[in-house]
Amino acid sequence: MTIVDTDLPERYRALLLAALDCVVTMDHRGSVVEWNPAAERTFGWSAAEAAGREMAELIVPPSLRERHRAGLARYLAGGEPVVLDRRVEITAMRRDGTEFPCELTITRSTQPGAPLFVGYLRDITERHTAEAELHASRARIVTAADDARRRLERDLHDGAQQHLVGLAMTLRLARRKLFDDPAFVAELLDEAIGDLSTATGELRELARGLHPAVLTEGGLQPALTSLAKRAGVPVAILAAPDERLEPTVEITAYFVVAEALTNVARYAEASSAEVRVQRVGGVLHVEVRDDGRGGAELGAGSGLRGLLDRVSAIGGTLFVESPEGVGTLLRAELPCGS
């Protein structure tokens, strides 16, 4: 039996036994009188071991113990309760000395005589980790957007803008020489036409990098076809949805395939790649597989990391399977309504 007090009514025993939260009771001396199975699992002490020991010694990290004892003494001496009946977050300690964040409510049971204190504790490590990851991922998304804008400004400045500035100078010179030196002017105009077409080409590339017009106009099927055509290796599109999906789902799927194919060309040394994008119920499955050298790692670079953020932001999941020497499978599952 893991409940210390064997006289408890059956219903309350059931409550304590089944509770997912740790339920622990301590008397006015600070000693454990109740220790349910969740507490056994969380802290590593059995109820029999815990019974009668000082609660502070079992679950309060050494650095916080004095404060805990002083708080109890202050309350028993008639002080205002500080932690009773409200939710607090504290650091607790397991049997092996490891510490973890914990959410705690303490209440005083109202039977006559010396007070008893019932504590409800919940390990919130996972919630903390999830919150931290959420914050980090939001920060990365914002940084990635800022970086992209900065890159765009620089590309515009170094590319098209330089060509257009040069073009303006060439044309001003041509204007000045128009009657003196028509042969030279013809040369200048040829050069201007060249600059203009270079600038146009660069603007077209930039625009496509920002958002593929073919995706907006025709959906995933033609957009994937155009990605496949520009990939560095032969790419077979084994499946692509005919229907239009939500724009965020389409663009996310597009970026998954685009990043995967960029990686294939850059790292995989593959002879070919396959793309499969399929809607099954409310989930869009996106797969890009290559037969290259494998060894891809999520988090090793900014590309896949950024994809993971993007996919997570719409509630999807991203997996990489990339055994050395066998090839790489990048797989995303994106929720897409029903």
Add this chain to the structure above:
Amino acid sequence: MATTVLIVDDHSAFRSRAKRMLEAEGFEVVGEAGDGASGVDAAQRLSPDVVLLDLQLPDITGFEVAEAIAARPPSPAVVITSTRESDDYDARARRSGACGFVSKAELSGAAIEELLP
């Protein structure tokens, strides 16, 4: 005698077009530099009448280059230029020791001459 010019800009296409334009307007381009450090160096070595200086260089900004040039004799006149445009640039250019700012879109020999002391 023709006014001599040093062009400091990291885009070689810009340098060659600016050179051709200035020469057509009677300037003599005596040198080119692709970054700030070699710009400062060339300004001292060639002692041109004018340094046409781009604002965005790979190593340091044009303002810093202008300050470095102004600090070392013979400290030629410096005209700062950029594709970016800001109302603030002319004042900042003057504070850094340059004699003014002209945007690349409006760049010409005449525009440079107007700024010279």
